[in-house]
Amino acid sequence: MAKHNNCFTGPTLLFACSGAADVGEVADLVARQLTRDGVGKMSCLAGLAGRVDGILASTQAAERVLAIDGCDMDCGRQVLELAEVEGFGHIRVTDLGFEKGGTDATDDTVAKVAEKAWSLLDQADNGEDKA
Amino acid sequence: MKIEVLGAGCPKCEALAAGVRAAVEKLGLDAEITKVTDIIEITSRGVMVTPALVVDGQVKSCGRVLSPDEIQGMLA
Numbered sequence: 001m002a003k004h005n006n007c008f009t010g011p012t013l014l015f016a017c018s019g020a021a022d023v024g025e026v027a028d029l030v031a032r033q034l035t036r037d038g039v040g041k042m043s044c045l046a047g048l049a050g051r052v053d054g055i056l057a058s059t060q061a062a063e064r065v066l067a068i069d070g071c072d073m074d075c076g077r078q079v080l081e082l083a084e085v086e087g088f089g090h091i092r093v094t095d096l097g098f099e100k101g102g103t104d105a106t107d108d109t110v111a112k113v114a115e116k117a118w119s120l121l122d123q124a125d126n127g128e129d130k131a
Numbered sequence: 132m133k134i135e136v137l138g139a140g141c142p143k144c145e146a147l148a149a150g151v152r153a154a155v156e157k158l159g160l161d162a163e164i165t166k167v168t169d170i171i172e173i174t175s176r177g178v179m180v181t182p183a184l185v186v187d188g189q190v191k192s193c194g195r196v197l198s199p200d201e202i203q204g205m206l207a
Contacts, residue, residue: 044177053190054178057178057191058177058183
């Protein structure tokens with residue numbers, strides 16, 4: 001979480017679909033890894049769907065938001081859109097060559113997806129995207 | 132009315148707290164104003180961007196020093 005002058009301002013919030021499928025597990029682990037790496041702070045997609053006021057307000061105030069979906073059902077993206085969050089970045093595990101139902105959530109897989117997420121956020125830092 | 136200002140104590144948090152005190156006085160409200168600085172307590176509300184304003188348990192705003200009019204609108 002970004003921290004300036006003892007105040008949490010403009011963090012990058014990460015939302016994983018954390019779905020039941022193996023690629024959902026990968027999405028979840030990537031968000032947790034990126035949080036440990038200090039890239040952003042994982043938040044609760046279920047909290048957004050449940051309209052938890054603190055999570056809604058924090059997400060709308062975040063400097064950057066990234067949705068990490070496992071598959072093309074895009075549950076994470078859709079929850080963010082229903083919460084009227086605009087301009088967020090989005091990656092999908094199955095777009096990176098991993099098959100739903102045929103992917104083990106190994107450290108290597110998590111690292112590859114995390115690298116893609118990091119790259120997308122770097123592009124946003126350079127003004128190439130709105131993530 | 133219970134009003135809480137959430138934040139670790141940075142100048143923005145202090146500015147929001149001052150604005151809340153002024154609004155309460157202007158509106159003549161019977162309100163208890165509390166500053167919450169504990170990070171665990173703040174994040175337990177789902178708040179990840181501060182300062183935040185909570186009125187009677189509902190998070191009204193995150194990440195901004197609200198204008199006097201905005202604060203009064205949220206307290207009225």
